[in-house]
Amino acid sequence: MAVYTDVSAEDLTRFLSAYDTGELLSYKGIAEGVENSNFLVHTGSGNFILTLYEKRVAEGDLPFFLGLMEHLAARGITCPQPVKNRQGGVLGRIAGRPAAVVTFLDGLWIRRPNPGHCAAVGEALARLHLAGADFKQKRANALSIESWRPLYEHAKARGDRVRQGLCSEIATELDALEKSWPRQLPQGVIHADLFPDNVFFLGDRLSGLIDFYFACTDTLAYDVAVCLNAWCFETDHSYNVTKGRSLLNAYGKVRALSPAERSALPVLARGAAMRFLLTRLVDWLAVPDGALVRPKDPLEYYRKLRFHQPVKSVQDYGVGA
């Protein structure tokens, strides 16, 4: 939950005067997003989300994120659409921060996805990958395999506080991943963070995708691996093969995974687990003692990593090799 920056009605009225959104009727800071400050804004012309980009988001990346949302929306992907001001721009400034207004999407996120939800997200991810194919801008993945060792170096002095022996296991795994990481697979726009709280449903129908602020240019099948980790494990950390099969089959019906992508899936899934294990570990160690905020559990991703380590074939995920 996050509202890092206070916005006054006076400031917001002035900000919105550059847009054709009508009179400001109300706005509420919302407990959503961990990187930015978000407000639900009601105006004479409807509901919008105002996002203030805080310092963890590089300002130079904003044209990529906002351009991507526009590009995807124009190709039928339901995602927030940046609202243009009267000069045709999508980026402004408020309270000393870069800021954008995007359309509001109805929908609910699912805490306990069933195989049907997993199929819907698999299909939506494949459609996103196809729709992104002709997006011209590029953005390197700031949390790609190249970043994992520096994150580990940052955490290793205190990482064993979280679990005895954790750091040496991470070091061994990093060596293995760096040796075996597949670098020739198809690349393109990936969401890179398509967790359940970034996917909206209305009833059983997927109604939209949100939060493109980790999106980048990277291996498409890695994005599938991120989703497999985020959607197909139970709360007891066991892998649910029915959910995995649903997600992978639905993805494959829209964009078939090549044999090389399929055979790389176990190592990609280990890497995807490592990425979230490391960022959660760093966040966990950054919280001062006694603070009211409890970050996400890094060990959830340690357990997912341990699941993937002995996997030899995509068949173990529930689909044909």
Next chain:
Amino acid sequence: MAVYTDVSAEDLTRFLSAYDTGELLSYKGIAEGVENSNFLVHTGSGNFILTLYEKRVAEGDLPFFLGLMEHLAARGITCPQPVKNRQGGVLGRIAGRPAAVVTFLDGLWIRRPNPGHCAAVGEALARLHLAGADFKQKRANALSIESWRPLYEHAKARGDRVRQGLCSEIATELDALEKSWPRQLPQGVIHADLFPDNVFFLGDRLSGLIDFYFACTDTLAYDVAVCLNAWCFETDHSYNVTKGRSLLNAYGKVRALSPAERSALPVLARGAAMRFLLTRLVDWLAVPDGALVRPKDPLEYYRKLRFHQPVKSVQDYGVGA
């Protein structure tokens, strides 16, 4: 900012099935209220606020608060209206907490009120006092003068960390207030917390009052004193006589203050300053070192108290005695 309790879409869908609010379309935890968890809920029939009452609110008080909002709304005060479920009740349970759904009010709160805003809040407060006159339920003020000494006792061991000598000044003032507190003035329903963030405006028009969770039965003129402190001081802690005059005159046009109420206003204003000084001091001392949350500054109310101490007559607030 506050969302203390997580609510899942599944839980909320089940909860709303007892109401005629239509399909749940979205909900967002909002950064509003310090005592409760609040969600902005969008359904097929419009926008609502869902409030989960956390443990600082006594469950036995909820019928008073919700009944009062219904009572006031029926008498033309624009405030959130509790939505009845199909059994006719306004109180339910979700995620282990008592909870209610109220109507959503458009409007913005003003960070830097001008004399016009102060007049509008004075008028609205008087209308609230008149509309509350025939409300049958009673609720003692849990933060009345009787509570101040226990709060002081709680804070005094560490209070001088905030300002050297603060605790002995509070003790002297408490002695004075307890001796001179007026107990024969007209009583009734008071809001008791009508700060700018609880008053909405659309343009220059006051569009609604919110947050009735400190409302109680107490001295009406004390509520005026709370507003004088909350609305009529500048950020440098100086009293703005134009704002005070606007507020008091506008109040008086709807409900005339009696001579006894007028002459008691300085001591009531000292008491109102003491109440917020003490609760802010306790909250300030309760925050662990290194926490991310910074509570409101108790010394703002120390300075307001110091302003009122030498005041002898309501004329010093800008109106005739």
